[in-house]
Amino acid sequence: MKNPIIQFENYTFKYRTQKEPTLKNINLTIYEGEKVLIVGPSGSGKSTLSNCINGLVPFSYKGDIKGKLTIKGKTPHKAGIFEMSQIVGTVLQDPDGQFVGLTVGEDIAFSLENDCVKQVEMKERVYQAAKTVGVHELLRHSPQELSGGQKQRVSMAGVMVVGCDILLFDEPLANLDPATGKYAIDLIDKIHNESKKTIIIIEHRLEDVLYRDVDRIVVVANGGIVADLTTDEILSSNILKEHGIREPLYISALKYAGCQLKKESKPSNLNKMELGAFQCAVRDWYQSVDIKEKENMNSEILKVSNLSFGYDDQVEVVSDISFSIKKGEMISIVGKNGAGKSTLSKLICGFQTPTKGMILYDGQDMISDSIKERAEKIGIVMQNPNQMISKSMIKEEVALGLIARGVAPEVIEKRVDDTLRICGLYQYRNWPIQALSFGQKKRVTIASILVLQPKILILDEPTAGQDFRHYTEIMEFLKKLNKEQGITIILITHDMHLMLEYTDRAIVIADGKLIEDNSSASVLTNRDIIEKASLKETSLYDLALRCDIDNPTTFVERFIQYDREVRSNG
Incomplete structure (x- = not known):
C-alpha cells in the first residue's frame, strides 16, 4: 500500500486581495509514485492548487488558509519556502522566467551552490541530471541560445538535481512543437518510471499528455474538485466537455458517431481500445457527412x-x-522549433531584410517600405508577450498604437473597450499587466494589435497557454474577423488541433525550406511530411485506419466540417 505524499483536507484558500476564496473545501490525496494530471479552465483554481503544493502559497502569494495541507508529512506554511523547495521541484510553463545562470551548467547547479555542495560532487550531479534529460552536451551554452524544447529540458534538470520527491510540471507543452512535446511527455514518463518520483502535470493539451499513461485525472472547476477519476472513467463521461476542456479528437469523433463509450472499452488509449462494437457506427457516420467544397476566388494579397x-x-x-x-x-x-517560421514572419513585417527574393503586397513590392508603413497593412502578434508589452496597465497597452496614430480619444475609448471584451479582458481593463498570467498577457498583446484593424494579421502561437474556452473565444473572434471583415489571417502554430479546426490550408516549413503547401487534413495524414517537420499525426487518422476507412484524409476533412458546424450551432 502506497503512502500519501500530498493531502488536502477541507482546504480553503482566499487571496488577501479577493473577497471570495479561490480554493473551496479541497479534499485530495496523491500517493507516493503516482502520476496525476490536473486539468481545468482558466480561473478554475488549478494554478493556485499547484502553488499550494510547491509552497508559493502562502509565502509569495499571501492569503487566508482554512483546513489542512500536508506535503510529505510537513505543513507548507510552517516548513518554509526553502524546505518545501527541497521536496517539490517546479518546472514553469515559461522556462525563461526560471533561468538564473549564464550557462546551462551554472543554471542546473544553482541550488547545489546554495547548499554548498562540494565542486566534485556538484559537477557529477549536474552531469547526471543533464544526461537524463539529454542536454549534457549543452552545459557550456547560454540558456538563451537554446530552442524551446531544450530550455524545457534544462528546467527539468534544474529540479531533478535537487533530488525532490515531487516534480510539478506547469504546462510543459505550452511553447513546444508537436514532436518536441511528444519527447517531453516521453521524458516525464521516463523520469517517473525510473525514479519513482511523484509527478503532477498541469496542462491544457490533454490529448498530447495522454500520449503516455497517467494514473488519474483531477478536474478542477470554480475552485473545487469536480472529478478525480481514472483516464478511462473521465473519457467515457462528458465531464471534460461540461467544464470547457477539449476532449481528444478521436473521442469527439466516436461520440459524434453515436458510440456509447464505457470505461471497459479503455478509451484512454486508441491503440489498445476495443473498437469492434463501434466500427460500423463510425463508418456509417463518415458516409453520412457531406463535404461542401469551397474555393477562394479572391485576388492575391x-x-x-x-x-x-x-x-x-x-x-x-x-x-x-x-x-x-x-x-x-x-x-x-507549421513546423518544428527553429524551422524558420518566426523568421519568415519577421521578414514579411520588415523586422529583417531578406538577402534574396521579393515580398509583394497587393502586387506591390514592399522591400523598400519601412516597418511603420508595413504595420499599416500587416499586424503581428509575437510568441512571447513580454517582447511586445511596454506599458504597465492593460488599457494603456491596448490603446498605445491608436494614440501613436493620433486617433481621437473617444474613438480610442470605444475601440479599446470593444477589443478587450472580445479578448475576455474587459473585467481586467484597469489591472497592472504584471498581475496577469502568461496566457492573459498573451491576450493583451493580441488585443493591442487587433485594435489597429490591419488587413493582414500574423499571429505567432496565438493560443499557447490558453484553456479551451479562451482558445475558442480568440479563434472564433479571429474567424469572425476573417469572414465578416475580410481580414487575411496567418497563424504560426504548434497546435495541430488549431490547424485542423480553423485553417483549411497549411504551409509546412522544415530546416528553412517549404516542404508542403496543402490542405491541413492532407498534411496531418502524410507521415513523410509529419516526420520531416516534427508534426504529430492526428488521432483521427489512426481512428480511420482502425475502422477500415479507405480514405483517412477524407475522414479527417469530414470530421473537421462536422465539428465546425456543431461548434458554430452552439
Whole structure:
C-alpha cells in the first residue's frame, strides 16, 4: 500500500486581495509514485492548487488558509519556502522566467551552490541530471541560445538535481512543437518510471499528455474538485466537455458517431481500445457527412517569391521560399522549433531584410517600405508577450498604437473597450499587466494589435497557454474577423488541433525550406511530411485506419466540417 505524499483536507484558500476564496473545501490525496494530471479552465483554481503544493502559497502569494495541507508529512506554511523547495521541484510553463545562470551548467547547479555542495560532487550531479534529460552536451551554452524544447529540458534538470520527491510540471507543452512535446511527455514518463518520483502535470493539451499513461485525472472547476477519476472513467463521461476542456479528437469523433463509450472499452488509449462494437457506427457516420467544397476566388494579397535570409553568411535560416496568399484566407504555417517560421514572419513585417527574393503586397513590392508603413497593412502578434508589452496597465497597452496614430480619444475609448471584451479582458481593463498570467498577457498583446484593424494579421502561437474556452473565444473572434471583415489571417502554430479546426490550408516549413503547401487534413495524414517537420499525426487518422476507412484524409476533412458546424450551432 502506497503512502500519501500530498493531502488536502477541507482546504480553503482566499487571496488577501479577493473577497471570495479561490480554493473551496479541497479534499485530495496523491500517493507516493503516482502520476496525476490536473486539468481545468482558466480561473478554475488549478494554478493556485499547484502553488499550494510547491509552497508559493502562502509565502509569495499571501492569503487566508482554512483546513489542512500536508506535503510529505510537513505543513507548507510552517516548513518554509526553502524546505518545501527541497521536496517539490517546479518546472514553469515559461522556462525563461526560471533561468538564473549564464550557462546551462551554472543554471542546473544553482541550488547545489546554495547548499554548498562540494565542486566534485556538484559537477557529477549536474552531469547526471543533464544526461537524463539529454542536454549534457549543452552545459557550456547560454540558456538563451537554446530552442524551446531544450530550455524545457534544462528546467527539468534544474529540479531533478535537487533530488525532490515531487516534480510539478506547469504546462510543459505550452511553447513546444508537436514532436518536441511528444519527447517531453516521453521524458516525464521516463523520469517517473525510473525514479519513482511523484509527478503532477498541469496542462491544457490533454490529448498530447495522454500520449503516455497517467494514473488519474483531477478536474478542477470554480475552485473545487469536480472529478478525480481514472483516464478511462473521465473519457467515457462528458465531464471534460461540461467544464470547457477539449476532449481528444478521436473521442469527439466516436461520440459524434453515436458510440456509447464505457470505461471497459479503455478509451484512454486508441491503440489498445476495443473498437469492434463501434466500427460500423463510425463508418456509417463518415458516409453520412457531406463535404461542401469551397474555393477562394479572391485576388492575391501577399506573395513571397524565392525568399532567403541568414543571420550570417554561412547559414540560411530561410531558403528560397515561395508561396502566395489570397485575400480573406486563413492559413497555418507549421513546423518544428527553429524551422524558420518566426523568421519568415519577421521578414514579411520588415523586422529583417531578406538577402534574396521579393515580398509583394497587393502586387506591390514592399522591400523598400519601412516597418511603420508595413504595420499599416500587416499586424503581428509575437510568441512571447513580454517582447511586445511596454506599458504597465492593460488599457494603456491596448490603446498605445491608436494614440501613436493620433486617433481621437473617444474613438480610442470605444475601440479599446470593444477589443478587450472580445479578448475576455474587459473585467481586467484597469489591472497592472504584471498581475496577469502568461496566457492573459498573451491576450493583451493580441488585443493591442487587433485594435489597429490591419488587413493582414500574423499571429505567432496565438493560443499557447490558453484553456479551451479562451482558445475558442480568440479563434472564433479571429474567424469572425476573417469572414465578416475580410481580414487575411496567418497563424504560426504548434497546435495541430488549431490547424485542423480553423485553417483549411497549411504551409509546412522544415530546416528553412517549404516542404508542403496543402490542405491541413492532407498534411496531418502524410507521415513523410509529419516526420520531416516534427508534426504529430492526428488521432483521427489512426481512428480511420482502425475502422477500415479507405480514405483517412477524407475522414479527417469530414470530421473537421462536422465539428465546425456543431461548434458554430452552439
